[in-house]
Amino acid sequence: MNLVFGPVPSRRLGRSLGVNNIPDKTCTYACVYCQIGSTLKMYAQRREFYAPEEIYQSVKSRVKGANIDYITFVPDGESTLDINLGKAAKMLKYLGKVAIITNSSLIYREDVRADLLNFDYVSLKLDAITPTIWKKVNRPYKELDLDKIREGMLEFRREFKGTLVTETMLIGEIDYGDELEKLAEFIAELKPDASYIAVPTRPPAEPWVHAPDESTIARAHALFSKYARAELLIGYEGTEFSTTGNFEQDIMSITAVHPMREDAVLALLYKCDEKREKLEKMIKEGKIIKVEYNGEWYYMRALPSRKNMVRE
Ligand code: SF4
Incomplete structure (x- = not known):
């Protein structure tokens, strides 16, 4: 598995060089x-996956001459x-600004908060x-406790001097009732630098998941805006994916984490001077899969966690 991918265009982070520091798909949720599909290994105990030196060397070989805003753990x-x-x-800070996307589930732990302070x-x-x-929505590991997670988030806010943002994914299958008001109250307490509202835009693990109606999104935006800079993450990030010149390597490493819409894949093929047959061959060989969502085709690495996403 490639430890580094991109840079990819990010709606929040500009040009982001991705670090894939966790094997497919190991999660607390x-x-x-x-x-990324179904969770294959679920636990809440921290452990060693890759040596930090290996991550550092992989990033170092990719940052040179590249136009990067953030090195992002995603x-x-x-x-x-x-x-x-x-x-x-700590090591990567020598190479650029470091960002992390986390599901917050382990932030109740002091060692996790201490690690996050380095970002x-x-x-x-x-x-x-x-x-x-x-x-x-999150289907958490059984030992996790939401109250402790919220306390950990507030504790981290008190200690952290960098940019702190929240990301809230809304889905159409949930009756939010007064949940959006409760989320806004917590945002008021947490005081993030920005509060992002997202909806599913790429193929989800469960085929029945859809975006909520516009009134739910607008209500969340109005409520969150009272206490933070609220922004919607519902636009398309674009097709500006960087290439190493090797199409197969790029598509495999990027789409392990980040499914790509067909127009972005075609743009990458063009940049690498490859023909569409190359893409078809990779699908035939079982290296990547093609999944339709909301009337668009997405391409992604054929990870074991995505076995159930092929619905043709
Ligand atoms: S979206 Fe949820 S299940 Fe998927 S990697 Fe993030 S936290 Fe884990």
């Missing part, structure tokens, strides 16, 4: 909307399960306040 699972996270972040930008998942909604 099994979110119904996950774009893996095939939950980034803070990596027990060497803090050490890797310049931390994005915390905040999908629910009510345990029943949390269990329906």
Whole structure:
């Protein structure tokens, strides 16, 4: 597995060089909307996956001459399960600004908060306040406790001096009732630098997951805006994916984490001076899969966690 991918265009982070520090798919959650597919290994104990030196060398070989805004931990699972996270972040800071996307589930642990302090930008998942909604949307590991997670987020806010944002994924299958008001109250307490609202835009782990109606999105935006800079993450990030010149290598490493829409894949083929037959061959060989969602085709690495996503 490639430890580094991109840079990819990110709606929040500009040009982001991705670090995939967790093997497919190891997570504390099994979110119904996950774009990496089903959780294959679920636990909440931190452990060692890759040596920080190996991550550092992989990033170093890719940052040279590249136009990068952030080096971002955004893996095939939950980034803070990596027990060497803090050490890797400290090393990578010599190469650029470091960001992390986490589902927040382990932030109640002091060692996880200490590791996160090494980052310049931390994005915390905040999908629910009510345990029943949390269990329906995020399907957490059984030993996790939402109250402790919220306390950990507030504790981290007090210690952290970098950019802290929240990300809330809304789905159409949940009756949010007064949940959006509760989320806004928590945002008021947390005081993030920005509060992002997302909806599923790429093929989800569960085929029945869809975006909520516009009134739910607008209500969340109006409520969150009272207490933070609220932004919608519902636009397309574009087709500006960087290439190493090797199409197969690029598509395999990027789409392990980040499914690509057909127009972006075609743009990458063109940049690498490859023909469409190359793509068809990779599908035939079982290296990548093609999945339709909301009337668009997406291409992604054929990871074991995505076995159930092929619905043709
Ligand atoms: S969306 Fe993130 S937190 Fe949820 S299951 Fe997927 S990798 Fe884990």
